Each structure stands twice: as structure tokens, then as C-alpha cells.
Amino acid sequence: MASKPRTLYEKIWDAHVVERRDDGTCLIYIDRHLVHEVTSPQAFEALRVSGRKVRRPDLTLAVPDHNLPTTARRDAAGQRIPISDPESAQQLAALERNAPEFGIRLIGDADAEQGIVHVVGPEQGFSLPGATIVCGDSHTACHGGLGALAFGIGTSEVEHVLATQTLLLKQSKTMEVRVEGQLGPGVTAKDVVLHICGVLGAAGGTGYVIEYTGSVIRDLSIEGRLTVSNMAIEHGARAGLIAPDEKTFAYVQGRPYAPKDADWDKAVAWWTSLATDPGAVYDKVVTIDAADIAPTVTWGTSPEDTVAITGTVPDPASFADPSKQEAARKSLDYMGLTPGQRMQDVEVQNVFIGSCTNSRIEDLRAAAAVLKGRTKAPNVKWAIVVPGSGLVKRQAEAEGLDKVFTQAGFEWREPGCSACLGMNPDKVPAGERCASTSNRNFVGRQGPGARTHLVSPAMAAAAAVTGKLADVRELA
């Protein structure tokens, strides 16, 4: 009997249903849970108060990242350098207390493997294709780049997963975003996903899990796929997914927590079977032509506010929707931009290369390739590179990339979320602009009054060199 053709999402979902309720809600088993210092303290507190345990500490991994300073964490004698913000210090201390108390493996703030949760998970082989993965952070969809069903959760849900290893969920609708063709020179995974944000809008994926397909997605490296899936939430989707293939298997194999020996063969067979069946129907399909994607920048305060680097700041009146007109006006006011202004004339004072979107080794290589033999423009006051993990940092140093960055005038930092969010000391000053490889350009995201332009690593490097948002293709 032939079963109904299913999508990748439906197959992963079906494999994780513990119980199905009458109203369609399902109790879904969670295979991997990443925990960091900001959204977990109250969850652990609730467990303690109610005398509950962590059901599967072995499926849980704790890593501090959000508010750790990215400056040195140990002095020459190996002693911890105190964190000046008492609240950040307290959250870190809470994680360091809670993890051992509940039997959870903690990667410490100065361990070589420490980094941003979404960089560490795939790197350690903790995140696997076909797995359900959660974390108390909105960009958990990142792991979907490996073909995992991954999404962000709130603190109550963190507690729920810790105690039960499950979540009560309603199945999402499915959307296919198919990107076909060949990317032009200078166009990267980040440009692809920024372009998708522009096409779908910030709420276009609401209620959906998106599967990214097509030749462009297949041709991306695994790191590029992680970049694309990372921003699924920025078009409103619950999660993003990319079907695992040979590249995925090659990426996963041999990592510390990856399946081994007989398990490996079984795993690959299962992962291969997850691909969307021919004839499976998505609730919605959006097709994008690679030829339409240029190196892309944002002009406003929503990731949907994208434009090609060769373009200009739009006129709010040009939007059909009156509420979008109003939002655009407010955005331009906050961003200090005028309609018609050329994007390439916009000066930046800060450049941030990092975040779970773009802090892996290929990102650093791409930025370094542009920076090699060049230095940052005098008007760029602050330029930092924050590797996504200690292992990325070590690899970059082995390749001499750190020298390229420091010679270009960048600061070379310790791994963490850094200037992706204004929660640790790395902030963009009010009223100043930042070309940033992160994922959110919201009002105040990089610090109160900070003006963010989202770009790819190569474009961030180009901005550092020219002191303006710049077309990386002209620096080749």
C-alpha cells in the first residue's frame, strides 16, 4: 500500500509524535536541547521549586554565549577576569551552578569548544539531520540547515523540555521556497536569505515551516545553508529546513557527538529517506530566480527592508500598504536616511562580523579575502570580528586570518553573541551606523539608538575598507 507522499517536515514530525490529541495538538519528542545563560535560569528555578528533575540530561547541552564579554576571559595566571556587569555575571554563575546540579554537560566560558549555541551544536555533531532541536533563542532554526527541525522556545517551554523532553505543539503549514539558477559573483548565502526576507516580508512565513529547495540551495555549502535557515524567523516562519544530502553527511561525519560505526550507516539511511517525496504537496510555494539576487543590504529596521547595494533608499510613499508607508517613514527617521539616497553613499562608523548567522570559518575566510592587503577607512571607528566558537577561532588563526583582520584594523575577539544584541559590552553607539553580519536590524538591537545595516561577511569587509556600504564586486 503506497502511503501518501510527505514533505521533509511531515516526515520529521511524524517520527517524533509521542501522542496525538483530538484537537490535533501533538506531544512531540525533543532530541536535542541547547541551553544558554539568559533564558534558562527561571526554568531551572522552577524545576528546583517543584522538586522536578531533568528527564534527559544527556540530550541537553549548556553553553554560555549571549552576555559573555568577548574580551579575554582568563588572565595570564588562568584566573577568571571578573565580568563587570553584575547581572551578566550572575546569569553566567547561575548556568555554571545549574548545569552540574541537574547533570547537564556544560561547555564553560573559556573552553575551546565554547561559542554561540547555534554554531556549537552543528560543530560538535550535537545537532543532527532529522532531529528535533530546541533552544531558548529565536534563531534556533539555524540547525535546519542540516535538515533538523529546530525552533526557538520561551522559558516556560525550556522548563517543559527539561522536565519532560517533549513539547505540546500544533503542526505548522508547509511552504517551499525554491531558489533556482546560479548566483552571480559576490552573491552569498546571506544575500540569498536577505533577498528572501524582502520577497516574503517579515510576516510572510507566519504559521509555516519553510523548506528551502532548488539548485541554489543544493549548491550552497553546509555553512551557507546554516546561514539561510538561521533567518527563517525573520520571515516569520516557525522553522527552516534544507534536505540533508551527501554534503550534509560529509559535514556531520566524525564530529564528537555524531553517530559512529553501525549507527552511522543506519543514520545515513534514515537521513536519506527524509527527502520530500515526489508528489508531496506544500501549502504554499514561492519561486525565486537567482538572477534577481544581488549583494543585498537593509535600509530600515526590519529584515524585510532589503535593497540591492546598487539601489537607493525607497520612498515610503512607494509602498502600497498604508501601514508599511508609516513603518517605512519611522524606519527612515530612525536610520537617518532620505528617500532616493544611494545605498553606496551611506557612511558607516562600525563594522561587526559575527553572530550565529555569519561567524563560521567560511564567513571569516570570505571577509578576510576582501580585507587582505587592505585597511579599514579612517571614518570606521570600530571594527570587530567575533568568531562563532573557540574552534572557529583556532582554525582561523591556523590559517592566518586573524592577522589579516588585525592588520586591516579589526579587533579579533573571543567567541560569543557580541554586538548581535545589546546585552553585553559590545554595543554600537547611539546614532552611529553599523554594517553588521547579524540577523536583526530592529530599533535598538545593537544598542540604544544604533543603526544597523545587515550584510554578508564579504560586504561587511567591503564596508570597512571603503567606509561606506559598498559593492563588494567593485573590490575584487
Added chain:
Amino acid sequence: MEAVRQVDGRAIPFGAKNVDTDVIIPAHWLKTITREGLGRGAFETLRKDPDNLFDSAEYAGSPILIAGDNFGCGSSREHAAWALLDLGIKAVIAPSFSDIFSGNAFKNGILTVVLPQDQVDRLLEVAKTDPVHIDLENQVVTTPFQDRFEFEIDPFRKHCLLNGLDEVGLTLARDTAISTYEQEARATLPWLAKGVETA
């Protein structure tokens, strides 16, 4: 979680519309590590006014808050519910709530009561001088003046609130089903069951 059957007492006649989570608890309170004590940050900005309702002797310890349309809009921070709880609020009455806020309130055992604007206006009036009574069992809000306003509530939420059941507790009661799933998964997807112990 504490069961909610009746909520009885003075109600803070707040009444403001579109109160976002930033007003309920400003962002700088998010860096805490416990739920306790967040009541101090609740409505912090409004409480800079010495004549604010929240610190007046008259409404000290009030278990009910009456608000306007779209209460709890803005960010999804659960701290908003924790702050209200820490302030002693057990129920909020308003013409409408943001979905995320009412979900967070429910998860933390706070009853949200939706009533039409005219009835909310009447309660705001009563609350200035007299107590308000909420009977969850019978889904009705009453006052000492014979007002009687019935309200709707999701039967599942009602059941949980009446019995003090939290979602974690309810799922823990499904332990057999979860264990069965784990056993099957260990056979079919063994590598997924191994986690960090494989290292």
C-alpha cells in the same frame, strides 16, 4: 501551581489600553535569574508618579487588575506574567489581551477574563470603592451591587486553573507514553537516543 477558583478583593482600576510588556516590566529587568522580586519592576515607569495606583494604600495587595484593550502586547517576554504574579495579581480583566500574554499568564496560573468594554467600564467604576468577585467555576464576575457579568474561557485552561495543574505537571502524567516512545526510538533511531554520552 496554586489553584484558582475564586478571586475576591479590591481590583486596581487601571483601565489603560494597549499596555505593552515594556510598560508591564521594562527590558532592563530581563537580566534577572529568578521570578521572585520582579513585582518591584512591574509598571516601574508609571510608579515614578507618587500618586500611582499600584503603590496606593487603598489598592495594596489587590489580587485583580482591570485594564483596557490589547493588554500585554509587544514582546513575548514571560517576565510580564511573573512580574504581575509577584505583585500579587491573580486575575486580569480586560476587553482583550495579546495572545502571547494570555498564554504566558495562563502558564503561570494567572486568570485572564475577557469582558465587553461597557462591562469593563462598569467594573472600573465599582473598583474605585468596592471589591470585585470572580467565580471561575461559574464563569462570572460579580460586584456587591448585583452586577453579574458572565465570561467565556477555554475549557482546558479552566480545568487547569481550577485544579492548579501546570502544563509540565500534565505532561509528566503522560510518562508512560513518553517512555514507550523512547523505547521505540532507541530501537529505530538509536543514535538519536545517545546524546552527549556517546563522547
